[in-house]
Amino acid sequence: MVDFSERSDLYIINTCAVTAESERKSAQMIRRAVKMGGRVAVIGCYSQLDPDIGGIDGVSFIGGSKDKTAVFREAEKILGTEKKSLSINSDLNGYGYEEMSIGTEKTAVFSSCRAFIKIQDGCNGRCSYCIIPKTRGTVRSRPLVDIMSEAERLAEMGYKEIVLTGIETSAYDFAPLSALVRMLNGVNGIERLRFGSLSPNNITKDFLDAARESSVFMPHMHLSLQSGSDRILRLMRRPYNKKQMCEKIQNIYDTLPKTFISADIIVGFPTESEEDFAQTMSVVSDYKLSHIHSFPFSPRPGTDAAVMEGRLLVQKVRLRNERLIKHSHEVKQRIFEQKKGTKAVVLIETVENNICTGHTEDFLEIKFNSMSRAVGDIVTVNIISYDNRFLIAEE
Numbered sequence: 001m002v003d004f005s006e007r008s009d010l011y012i013i014n015t016c017a018v019t020a021e022s023e024r025k026s027a028q029m030i031r032r033a034v035k036m037g038g039r040v041a042v043i044g045c046y047s048q049l050d051p052d053i054g055g056i057d058g059v060s061f062i063g064g065s066k067d068k069t070a071v072f073r074e075a076e077k078i079l080g081t082e083k084k085s086l087s088i089n090s091d092l093n094g095y096g097y098e099e100m101s102i103g104t105e106k107t108a109v110f111s112s113c114r115a116f117i118k119i120q121d122g123c124n125g126r127c128s129y130c131i132i133p134k135t136r137g138t139v140r141s142r143p144l145v146d147i148m149s150e151a152e153r154l155a156e157m158g159y160k161e162i163v164l165t166g167i168e169t170s171a172y173d174f175a176p177l178s179a180l181v182r183m184l185n186g187v188n189g190i191e192r193l194r195f196g197s198l199s200p201n202n203i204t205k206d207f208l209d210a211a212r213e214s215s216v217f218m219p220h221m222h223l224s225l226q227s228g229s230d231r232i233l234r235l236m237r238r239p240y241n242k243k244q245m246c247e248k249i250q251n252i253y254d255t256l257p258k259t260f261i262s263a264d265i266i267v268g269f270p271t272e273s274e275e276d277f278a279q280t281m282s283v284v285s286d287y288k289l290s291h292i293h294s295f296p297f298s299p300r301p302g303t304d305a306a307v308m309e310g311r312l313l314v315q316k317v318r319l320r321n322e323r324l325i326k327h328s329h330e331v332k333q334r335i336f337e338q339k340k341g342t343k344a345v346v347l348i349e350t351v352e353n354n355i356c357t358g359h360t361e362d363f364l365e366i367k368f369n370s371m372s373r374a375v376g377d378i379v380t381v382n383i384i385s386y387d388n389r390f391l392i393a394e395e
């Protein structure tokens, strides 16, 4: 492995196509690799969707979303030929969970104390704006026993926190999500457990009970809400309405009162009115959502939403997005103000110039000064103030 700026014999570009912007960046990266002069192999969702990869020349191997590791088996061949070869699999359905393992590092590592375990791939949903089912196929879930051994391996390597992720994490169907929570509660060394994005309709009583009984499940959930308007949720074909979504959020607060909830929201979906947008804004403040990942609507060719009437002007979408970010920031600052004077337990993720940063149990960013602490330490601190992004604490 060499740095991207050094010439390599073989460049492997693992592309993304979830938004128009990620597709554009993938194409840009392919062009950059081609210019560097070595052989170039392209894999992932962009090439799965468009095996011609926008007509870019100079690529030696194009693979799709399935069997990405073929690129390693084919490496010798790719290096020895100028000829372009194609290995797109048109059938993304009906096969089992496929692990993409490279060497011994099976898991994406976020820092030296937090690691992701991918528990499923694909999605059976049919949200009108989403291209993922076309690029990733139907749901395949990783067996419990594999997840357990991966968690034990990570714990042995010194990881303290595990985040369970997937393309649509809550679609995991090898066992109920509650079984995962109960199973991972018993892994020696793992002190924090979180999930990636969850769909509100999958927040069951059984899941919440398992979370409440667990000593490692952290009091934070990230939900893919997308909108607070019934009309827009229907157009998006999300599998819940506003009432159901709010009930689920309330169930979380009733069962796990200390939990903070953050959310994904799409802004400027076709026909979204000021009134629809106002409903989304009020969900953010009424339910005190601690953080919002807002996505300006991005029309993906091949989806129903891309050809819907009532597309909003780009400028209007941008302004609404800015309003949502500002609103969510104000809600977060109110949460920060309430946190002042309380204690927090922090897993230290970085230390630089004696400044430690990490996340609280409820997933707020926090920093404090320390001469003696190291990455991976879990410490209790006093929150004394805050800035735009961080809670500020002292030991």
Ligand code: SF4
Pocket: 123, 124, 125, 126, 127, 130, 131, 132, 133, 167, 168
């Ligand atoms: S559930 Fe998520 S991944 Fe599946 S179609 Fe909807 S947005 Fe896409």
